[in-house]
Amino acid sequence: MLNKTLNINTSPHIKMGISTDVIMRNVVWAMLPIAAFAVYSFGWSALLVMLTTTGACVLTEHLLCKYSKKESTISDWSAIITGLLLGLTLPPAFPLWMAFVGGVLAIALGKYAFGGLGSNVFNPALIGRVVLQAAFPVAITTWTPAMLTDRFTSIASSTFTFPFMTPKVDGLTGATPLSAFKFDNIGTASQDLALGMTSGSLGETCSVLILLGGAYLVFRNMMNWRIPASILLTVFVFSGLFYLMDSTLYPSPMFMLFSGGLMLGAVFMASDMVASPITPIGVWVYGFAIGALVVVIRLWGGQPEGVMYAILLGNALSPQIDKLIRPRVYGTTKVSKK
Amino acid sequence: MSNSKNDNTKTSFWDKLKDSPSTDEFMKGIWKDNPVFVQVLGMCPVLAVTNTAENALAMGLATAFVLLMSNVLVSVLRNFIPKQVRIASYILIIASFVTITDYVIQAISIDLHKSLGAFISLIVVNCLILSRAEAFASKNTIGKSVLDALGMGVGFVFALLCLGGVRELLGNGTLFSYSVFPEGFQEWIIMILPAGGFFTLAIWLIFFNFRNQRKATV
């Protein structure tokens, strides 16, 4: 009885062959290897950050359901996904109290305020992330290098920063491949990028595992493959064009694909079913818009990384896309062909 | 009050004050009809210059001054202004007082003028002022109009301070530039960004909704 599907009553109505919580659970399975690798490369701090965000999300969801006198919806696993995703986008030594704030805001602001699962017009984890970015810009861009020797013997002091206090940064900090390129014009070996031997946020470093997770979900008919495919393709083609024009000024398309949060965003965030368009063509337009924005922000914007903003803008555009591209048969399933 | 007993003089005095129409005229702007939280008027300045409490206070006072002066003038001239050109005349009057305010603020402090920027001039298009002129001052006596303007003005300043106070406190760790928190407090920079303005106002509105709903259910 707990397995009953959610009371979704906004468009888009997604008819699935499979119930929501089964899909959600599988998304979590697909993310677990990434999370495990994050712990392996960044140590205990990474584990604590992910546990905190997940805990904060689940707790907030539970309390808000209780407040509005509804049946608790934590059993549908969606809060866990939000929490884990948010954790994966944070830097390893991120103060836990900030991670907690992010988790609470992701659910309260990104999901509950809009009417819960099925109505969230933006991806909740991204809202948590973007608020944290705006609130604590220094802490969220302080990166610990991967594979430090003492990562399992000590925990970064900033992790246990006293709530509402500024974290003290000690020890090594590294630049992400993107910021190294943007500000100092230093490239990173593509092998390191693919395998995750770079500094960055927890889940964005190992592209191989992200792709594997995505492939699993696509294989099980639980994700719309068009979304990540269209985004990655757009980024590849766009940045490839600029690379061909001037390879000294612009990074190679492979670098663009494998650095930063692009993979994680394209596979796990942009594919949020509620916040993306319904029709296949609409999805391609959506993916194209996100990919183009990523390239524009990365190459000419003020910040090294723009995936988060690009996806949020894509979410905001998706009602427009749906409006412009009417579905041929309204209400057909977009993922499973059953 | 003369026939009331000694021990409840005070209460009856307050009752009288509470029931007197002039108090009502004044109080409604502060709470019941608060221009920002209830009527949702004049949003531009409310959001744009409330990143510090000081700016919020200055903006609130400037707006209240323009509101008061234009209410007075509109009320004085209410029988003189023909209906057809009333809006044009109100705008003219308001724009004049805003220009005056602009110069006065420049004379008081260049820095303050710089941090408020073009938003002082934008008081002209604050819907609050025009709506008070049109809805109240053009139909009521000077005394009542003054009370109305004072009430609305105080309500506006109050609302701006609510926003500016919260935003400065969290966003900068200070209140009126005095440090409030112990050393090492982490500022929430989002609060002084534009997005923080939207969020803070939304949270205040949610708070007021929450109160009203609680009242309704009780």
Next chain:
Amino acid sequence: MSRETQQQNNSNSTKMLVAMVGIGVICALLIVFTFEQTLPVIAKNKAEALEKAIFKVVPNASSFKAFQWSDKKFIEVDKSTEGELLYAGYNSENAFAGLAIQAAGQGYADVIRILYGYDVKSQKVVGFYVLETKETPGLGDKIEKEEHFLANFEGLDVSLNDNSTIKNEIETVKQGTKENAWEIDGITGATISSRAIGDILKESTTYWMPIIQGNKNIFRLEE
């Protein structure tokens, strides 16, 4: 508008005119009165603010003169003149102490306007003051506060070659990696804004330094 008010107004179109003119006159009087009253105070405030900024960037200055570059020479102008001006600062013994130069350029959010001091003899930037910025509070506005960043401008090398070009163009480098006298030690977390300052300075100095060095005699006080 209802019919009766229209009729009423039609019979009273002169009243309308009188009312508008009357209000116009009242408003005009009020404005002109305020303008006249506040003008001297505002002018004084503005002059003080400018003076404060100039004395901040030109060490030891206690008075200044304004110059304008026109027709390939510097001419002395009134201090409140609008436009691109250079300010020459003089110390208490009326000796030439240095120049204050305005510069502007695109920052992270909007245009940043700065004033910097230039020591003609040592050919160095010797002071720096942000006149106007809308950079992100808490991040980009560190360019006004961060001590190690402001320390860059206590002696930034902008000396010229013989052929009147800047020897080493100003460059903003990553925080903690400053090695040369013409480099600006940037700010971590405000990379764009600190770089914007470097670019503004580079552009301005590349333009002004040769001109100033070629015409420096004008700034000395006529004894």
Next chain:
Amino acid sequence: MTVASLGNIFISACLVNNFVLAYFLGICPFLGVSGKMETATKMGGAVTFVMLISSMCAYGIHALLIAIGAPFLQLISYIVVIASTVQLVEMFVKKMSPALFRALGIFLPLITTNCAILGLALFQTNKGYGFVESIVYAAGAGAGFTLALILIAGLREQLEFSEVPKVVKGTALVLLTAGILSLAFMGFSGLGGK
């Protein structure tokens, strides 16, 4: 004044310093008419149109006021010009295209008290823009205003049938959405710098 610098002015006014999401100008119509896509689009068009015209007028007035040495009349003349521009546009549209007039009808008078228009005139004066720059600035501001309005309208339409908590419903929800959009637009900052 190159094409690139004009492009920067446009991008800056449209995306980086979006009038609604970064300067909070034009919030009243933003809250008022952003419920429906159709009205939002029309309002955006009307505002952009008036912006372009009043920007040109403001440029002329500023030059005139400087010439006659009466800067203190700036605000009054701007607001008068904007009000009469709106009136003229209204009359013009009524005569030329009654259908368009019916569509825009109620919005045109509202524009007079839209702070985005006056704000545009004041900002372009403060920034010291020339004639062409002013027009580009107005076009960018108008495009940005329309963009923000349309984005919000689409989201609001989608949210219409969702179970939004009672305390959040209404203005608060629009403000929250606007806040998130404002954060998303921060991604554009730094664009058009060099």
